[in-house]
Amino acid sequence: DTALPDFKVVEASPAAAQEAGEILRAGGLVAFPTETVYGLGADATNDKAVAAIFAIKERPTFNPLIVHVKDEIQAAKLAEFNDMAQKLAHAFWPGALTLVLKRKADGPLSLLATAGLDTVAVRVPSHPVALALLAEADVPVAAPSANKSGYVSPTLALHVLMQFKDRQGLNLIIDGSSCPVGVESTIIDVTGPVPVLLRPGGVAVEDIEAVVGPVQMPSAEPSSDGDIKAPGQLKSHYAPSIPLRINVEPKDRVKGESLITFGPDMPRRAAINLSKTGDLAEAAANLFIMLRALDMPGIRGIAVVPIPNTGLGRAINDRLNRASAPKDGETPGAPPKYHDP
Template identity: 55%
Template sequence: METRLIAATSEGIAEAAGVLRAGGLVAMPTETVYGLAGDARDDRAVARIYAAKNRPSFNPLIVHLPDIEAVGRYAVLTPEARALAVAFWPGPLTMVLPLREGAGLSPLVTAGLPTVAVRVPAHPVARELLQSAGLPVAAPSANPSGRVSPTRAAHVMAGLAGRIEAVLDGGACAVGVESTILGLDGPPALLRPGGVTVEAIEAVLGGPLVLPGDPAQPKAPGQLASHYAPQARVRLNATEALPGEVLVGFGAVAGDLSLSESGDLVEAAARLFHLLREADARAGPGGAIAFAPVPGTGLGRAINDRLRRAAAPRP
C-alpha cells in the first residue's frame, strides 16, 4: 500500500483520525517516540500492528488515551495510580492496571492478561488525534521489531512505508526514550525505566518501588511475554484430530474451528486468543486441543510463539 505522510494540521489530524476509525494504522508522534497507532478494540487492526512491525511474539501493548476519565473506562484506577496520574499525566509514564470488566479491548492488546498498560501522552498532536478519533489506541513504537525506535516521521517512513496507511508528521519527539512502565496491580513495581525517573515516582508514592519487576510475572512491553494458557492440553502441527480433541484448523486443514480457512496470517492472529478460549471451553475439563500447522514466516512467527507457550508443560 501507499503510506501517506500527513501534516499535523487540524485537517491532517482529522484525516488521520478517520483512518483509525476505519481500522487503519497511523504512526503518530508522542513526546517519547513515534507510536504505531491502531484501534485497541479491533482485533484485525491490532494484528496488523504486529504484522507491520514483524513482531515475533504477542507482548502486551500500551493503550494511549486522551485523559484520566477515558483511562477509567478501560482500567481500574487504584489510589496510587490516581496520585501518579495527577503528578505525571499527560507525560511519559505507563501504568499497568487491572483490566476493567467489559472493557472491550482486543485480547491481542493485553496478551490475554487481566491487566492493561495505559498512558496519557503529552504531545499536543497525539492528544488532538486521540480526542478526534474517540477510541482507545494501541501504539507500540513505530519501527520494525528490533530496530531503533523512531523519533522523527522520516524514521517511520524508512522502516514502515508500504506497510501502514499513514504517518502523521508532528516533528521531532522531545524525550526520545520510551515511557517508564509501572506495575500497579500489586505492590508498585518498576517494569521498565523510561522518561519519568524512579526518584520522582517514589516521591509521589512515599515509598520505594519493587525493583525490578518480577521476571516470573512479566506484564508489559520490554519483558518476556506471559500469556493466557488454556486448561486443556495443547498439541501442535496436527493435520487431524485424535479422539477427544478439538481441532483448530488453518488453511487447507479443516477443523471444528479455524484460525483462517483462507490461510490468512493476519486473520489467524486476530482470531487466535478468541479461539484459544473457545476451544478450551469446548474441550472441557481434562480435554485436549490440536492446532493445525501455521507457517513460521511473517506474523506466523508470533502465532507459533504463542502456541508453543500454550502447549508448554504446566505445573
C-alpha cells in the same frame, strides 16, 4: 479495507489529526509523534486493526501493546484505578508514564492488544499532536513504538519511513518533527501492594518515588525466554544492527569503532557527544538519533562511555544494555538480524 486511503506522510495540523481519527475508526494504521517516541497506532477495540500492528512490526503476539487515551476519564472505562494509580495519573498525566492496571473485564479492548492478560498498560501522552489525534479518534489507541520489533525506536517521522519502506498496511504518518523526550515511557505496575518498575523511561523513578514511595526495581537481569512480567523486556531490544559496547572509556575505543560520549572534556575525534553539558534529559533526547546515525556501513561498531545511572540515565543505560546484548540466536559479533539501511 476499501474505505482506507493510500499511504501518505503529512505534516501535523488539525486536518491531519482529523484524517488520522477517521483512518483509525475505519480500522487503519497511523504513525504519530508522542513526546517519547513515534507510535504506530490502531483502534484498540478492533481485533483486525490490532492484528495488523503485530504483523507489520513483526512483533510476537505474546507482547502486549500500550493503550493510549486522551484523559483519565477514558482510561477509567478500560481499567481499574486504585489509590496508587490515581496518585500517579494525577501527578504525571499527560506525560511519559505508562501504568499497568487491572483490565476491566467487560471493557471494550481487543484481547489481542493486551495479549490475553488481565492487565492493561495505559498512558495519556502529552504531545499536542498525539492528544489531537486521540481526541479526533475518540477510541482508545493501541500504539507500540513505530519500529520493527527489536530495532531502535523512532524519534523522527523519517525513522518511521525508513522502517516501513514497503508501506504495506500503513495508511498515514503524521510528521510532528522530533520527539522531545526521546526515550519510551516509564512503565510502572500498580496492580500489587507496591509499585513495580517494569521499564525505566521518560519519567525519572526518583520523581515517581516522591509521589508513591519506594518503587520495586527489577531484581534480576531480564531474560530472553519471555518468563518475565513485561514480555517486552526481552533482553535484546532497541538494538542497532552493528555491535555496541557499553561502559567503554575513551582510551579503550578500538579501530573502526565510533565513540558516543557524555559530558564535558571528552575526546572529539571519531566521537559524538550525547550532551556536552552532562544533561541526562538532553542525552536521552539524542540517544536514538545518534544510535541510528552511526548504524551504517563503514562503521564497525559503537562504543559508549559510562553514563550516570540516575534520573533519565536509568532509561539510557537500560536501552544501551539491551542494545549491547546478543540478539536472539546470535553470538556477539554475528551478522545482524535486522538491518536498517
